[in-house]
Amino acid sequence: MSDKSGLRVDAERNRQQILVAAEELFLERGAGVPLDEVAKRAKVGIGTLYRRFPTREELLAATSNERFLSLAEASQARDADHDPGAAIRAYLEELALNTSTYQSLAASLGTVVECGTPGCNAITAEGNRLLRRAQEAGAVHADVTFADFIYVVSAISIALEKDNSPKTRVIHLVDLFLSGIIVR
Amino acid sequence: MSDKSGLRVDAERNRQQILVAAEELFLERGAGVPLDEVAKRAKVGIGTLYRRFPTREELLAATSNERFLSLAEASQARDADHDPGAAIRAYLEELALNTSTYQSLAASLGTVVECGTPGCNAITAEGNRLLRRAQEAGAVHADVTFADFIYVVSAISIALEKDNSPKTRVIHLVDLFLSGIIVR
DNA sequence: TTTAAAATGGAGGAACCCTCCATTTCATTT
DNA sequence: AAATGAAATGGAGGGTTCCTCCATTTTAAA
Numbered sequence: 001m002s003d004k005s006g007l008r009v010d011a012e013r014n015r016q017q018i019l020v021a022a023e024e025l026f027l028e029r030g031a032g033v034p035l036d037e038v039a040k041r042a043k044v045g046i047g048t049l050y051r052r053f054p055t056r057e058e059l060l061a062a063t064s065n066e067r068f069l070s071l072a073e074a075s076q077a078r079d080a081d082h083d084p085g086a087a088i089r090a091y092l093e094e095l096a097l098n099t100s101t102y103q104s105l106a107a108s109l110g111t112v113v114e115c116g117t118p119g120c121n122a123i124t125a126e127g128n129r130l131l132r133r134a135q136e137a138g139a140v141h142a143d144v145t146f147a148d149f150i151y152v153v154s155a156i157s158i159a160l161e162k163d164n165s166p167k168t169r170v171i172h173l174v175d176l177f178l179s180g181i182i183v184r
Numbered sequence: 185m186s187d188k189s190g191l192r193v194d195a196e197r198n199r200q201q202i203l204v205a206a207e208e209l210f211l212e213r214g215a216g217v218p219l220d221e222v223a224k225r226a227k228v229g230i231g232t233l234y235r236r237f238p239t240r241e242e243l244l245a246a247t248s249n250e251r252f253l254s255l256a257e258a259s260q261a262r263d264a265d266h267d268p269g270a271a272i273r274a275y276l277e278e279l280a281l282n283t284s285t286y287q288s289l290a291a292s293l294g295t296v297v298e299c300g301t302p303g304c305n306a307i308t309a310e311g312n313r314l315l316r317r318a319q320e321a322g323a324v325h326a327d328v329t330f331a332d333f334i335y336v337v338s339a340i341s342i343a344l345e346k347d348n349s350p351k352t353r354v355i356h357l358v359d360l361f362l363s364g365i366i367v368r
Numbered sequence: 369t370t371t372a373a374a375a376t377g378g379a380g381g382a383a384c385c386c387t388c389c390a391t392t393t394c395a396t397t398t
Numbered sequence: 399a400a401a402t403g404a405a406a407t408g409g410a411g412g413g414t415t416c417c418t419c420c421a422t423t424t425t426a427a428a
Contacts, residue, residue: 008394011406034384045408050386085366107291110346143356144365155339162294172327180364181328182269192425195375218415229377234417392407
C-alpha cells in the first residue's frame with residue numbers, strides 16, 4: 001500500500017532520510033555540499049538521491065519547503081497589525097534572513113522559489129498579494145514587480161554571506177531598497 | 185632584459201595571449217568557461233595559466249581592467265555636467281551594464297573589484313568619491329556605503345543575466361534603488 | 369659560452385557529477 | 399503463501415573540470 005505521497009513506503013522512508021541528511025549538511029557546509037555526501041549520510045545510494053531529486057535546486061526547494069510555509073503564514077498573521085508598507089518590509093526582512101540560513105542558498109533563490117512545492121507557492125503568492133495590495137493603496141510604485149523582490153532579497157543575502165554580517169545589516173539593506181538611497 | 189612588467193619577454197607574451205583568449209571565451213561562453221580551454225586557445229600549457237593567474241577571479245579582474253579604467257574615466261568626465269545624484273545614477277548604470285558583459289561575471293563582482301589592479305582601484309576610488317561628495321551635499325543618506333553600491337550592481341546584473349533583459353531594465357532597477365519602491 | 373634563474377607544458381590525481389542497469393524489495397494477484 | 403511484475407535500489411564507471419608538480423626548455427646575465 002502506498003501512502004498519500006504516492007511513493008512506496010521504502011521509497012518514502014528514504015526520501016525523508018535524504019531530506020534530513022541534506023538539511024544537516026547544508027547547514028554545516030553550505031548549499032554546495034557534494035551530493036555524494038548527502039547520499040552517504042542518508043545511507044542511500046547516489047542513484048536514489050538523483051531519482052528523487054533530479055537537481056540540487058529541487059533538493060534545496062524541498063528542504064526549504066517548511067520554512068517557506070511558515071514564513072508565508074507568519075506574514076499573513078502579521079497582516080492585521082501592519083500597514084501595507086510595513087508588511088512588505090517585514091516580509092522582505094524575514095525572507096532575506098531565511099535565505100541566509102545556508103551558505104550560498106542565495107544564488108539559487110530565484111530558481112528555488114519557482115519549484116512548485118507548497119512552500120514555494122505559498123511564499124510567492126503571499127509576496128504577490130502584499131505587493132498588489134500596496135500598489136492598490138498607492139503605497140508602492142506601479143512598476144515594481146515580484147521579480148524585483150526576489151532580486152533584492154538575493155542581493156541582500158549574498159551581501160550577508162560575504163561578510164557574515166549581523167541582522168542589523170539586513171535591516172539596513174531592506175531600508176535601502178524600500179526608501180532609496182537619495183535624500184529628499 | 186625584462187620590460188616594466190618585470191616578466192621575461194616570453195612570459196609577458198604568454199600573459200597577453202592568455203588575456204586575449206580569456207576575453208574571447210568569456211564573451212562567447214560566459215565567465216565560467218573551463219580554464220583548460222582558455223589555455224588551449226592561448227596556445228599555452230594549463231600550468232602557465234595557473235602560474236600567472238592563480239584564481240579565476242584574478243583572470244576576470246585582469247580582463248576587466250581596461251573596461252574598469254575607462255568607466256572610471258568616463259565618470260570623471262561626466263563630472264562637470266551633472267549634479268551628484270545624477271552622477272551616481274550614471275555610474276551605477278554603466279557599471280551594471282559592464283558587469284553584464286560576460287554571463288555570470290556578476291556573482292564575482294564583489295571579489296573582482298577588490299583585486300588591486302589599476303582598473304579595480306580606479307573604479308572603486310571613483311565610486312567612493314561620488315558617494316562622499318553626494319553625502320557631503322546632503323543628497324544621499326549618510327549610512328549608505330560603497331559596498332552597498334556593489335551589492336546593488338550585482339543584484340541588477342544577476343537580474344539581467346537571468347532573463348536576458350534589455351537596457352531599459354537596468355534603468356528601472358537603478359531607479360528602484362535610487363528612489364526606493366515606496367511612494368511618498 | 370656558461371650558468372642559473374625563470375618559465376614552460378601537460379601528465380595525472382582528486383573532486384564532483386550523473387547515468388545506467390543488474391539486482392533487490394514491495395505490493396498485489398492468484 | 400507463492401508467484402508476479404512494478405518500483406526502487408545502489409554503486410560502478412565514464413565524463414568533466416580543477417589544480418599541482420616537476421623534468422625539460424628558454425631566457426638573460428655573467
